[in-house]
Amino acid sequence: MSSDKDVTAAIPPELSGMVKSAKFRDGVATIIADAGGLGRSAAAQLQRELEEAVGAVEGVDEVRVALMADKVQRQIIAVGSGKGGVGKSTLTTNLAVALANQGVKVGVVDADIYGPSQPLLLGTANEKVRAEGQTLIPTESEFGVKVLSMGQLIEPGKAIAWRGPMVGQALAQLMDADWGDTELLIVDLPPGTGDVQLTMLQKFKPAGAVVVSTPQDLALIDATRAIDLFKQAQVPIVGLVENMAGYLCPECGAISNPFGQGGTEAAAQALGVPFLGRIPLAMEIRVASDTGQPPAANDTEHGPHFAGIAAGLADYLGKAKG
Ligand SMILES: Nc1ncnc2c1ncn2[C@@H]1O[C@H](COP(=O)(O)OP(=O)(O)OP(=O)(O)O)[C@@H](O)[C@H]1O
Known part of the structure; x- marks a missing residue:
């Protein structure tokens, strides 16, 4: 059985600074990460890496990654x-x-x-x-x-x-x-x-x-x-x-x-x-x-x-x- 802690521990250290929250419930891991200032491809890569790392945790059937982007006032x-x-x-x-x-x-x-x-x-x-x-x-x-x-x-x-x-x-x-x-x-x-x-x-x-x-x-x-x-x-x-x-x-x-x-x-x-x-x-x-x-x-x-x-x-x- 996994927990929030297991999911958090699975996040690669170089990405952990961007992760705002990591939760686990009923087989679903939900990660909220800050993608502010990242371009489109860097943000997509962040999402992939988080999905891969957390998806490997025992008991995790699904990983949902929500990326927050800075709203640039253009x-x-x-x-x-x-x-x-x-x-x-x-x-x-x-x-x-x-x-x-x-x-x-x-x-x-x-x-x-x-x-x-x-x-x-x-x-x-x-x-x-x-x-x-x-x-x-x-x-x-x-x-x-x-x-x-x-x-x-x-x-x-x-x-x-x-x-x-x-x-x-x-x-x-x-x-x-x-x-x-x-x-x-x-x-x-x-x-x-x-x-x-x-x-x-x-x-x-x-x-x-x-x-x-x-x-x-x-x-x-x-x-x-x-x-x-x-x-x-x-x-x-x-x-x-x-x-x-x-x-x-x-x-x-x-x-x-x-x-x-x-x-x-x-x-x-x-x-x-x-x-x-x-x-x-x-x-x-x-x-x-x-x-x-x-x-x-x-x-x-x-x-x-x-x-x-x-x-x-x-x-x-x-x-x-x-
Ligand atoms: N102050 C200036 N002194 C000398 N040459 C200038 C000056 N301003 C613009 N030019 C020259 O005049 C030409 C027309 O300028 P530019 O292309 O900026 O005008 P434009 O109003 O954008 O034209 P277009 O109608 O093609 O959009 C260009 O060759 C440009 O280098």
Whole structure:
């Protein structure tokens, strides 16, 4: 005849720290173990090892293992723009890296079906996405940021055929992946106000949205439309970011403003949303991005611009958490 004691004694010493309780009754051993912080496969292994060890005890006909996982309070931030090519992906990557540098556990979801670029920007383009059953396993970048991209789910050039339900399913696969202890998911949305944006807002209710624009009037009109969409979906606007502001000529040192000047800050004021900061138009940002070395990761001239905006976002997230 077995007892709670026999079952407890059978638990391997290296696992006993995780076991919260072990009970035996009528041939059934019930183990409750803490799997907090373990990934999916490590948790499955813990379960198997406990079943094997306790199942070998005389009189035990059945082993029931209940694993408790930490409930990670994960926040979602959407990064959007009204218009393509204004630097939304560049900002997403660098905000994620800057926040990871500040100790936040960050993941990036690249939901831009038309121009997925996060694996390239985070230097993970050569890594194959893994899955356990239906669950995707995010790729770890060298900057402490995990990433999953629509580009890993669709064949290049096929995005145009993707509509409503397919988009929703693909987005859900990315959002519901095994993000482990990730506290913050930053979602790089496609430009404009289409299916991906609507699904994102309705299904995943981000804690806030960051909207990127160049200082140009045309871009600002589109940014205003994106802000409207977020507001209608009751997603608060964290703020507007101005990208591709003043260009410093590396040859002569003169500053020029190809896309205008200060327009985004003025628009933010007019729309009653915070202005989070500005990033200059700089060759180094483009080159570093193209080579999978986000400027925010290294001690670069432009790192502080992204760090400043990330600090504004961290502040917002702290307040949103309450
Ligand atoms: N501040 C900047 N200075 C120089 N180049 C920049 C800057 N911001 C973005 N770029 C470059 O501009 C191009 C477009 O940027 P990015 O892909 O981030 O824009 P996007 O808004 O995400 O575009 P898409 O519409 O494809 O989603 C990229 O080549 C990027 O490296």
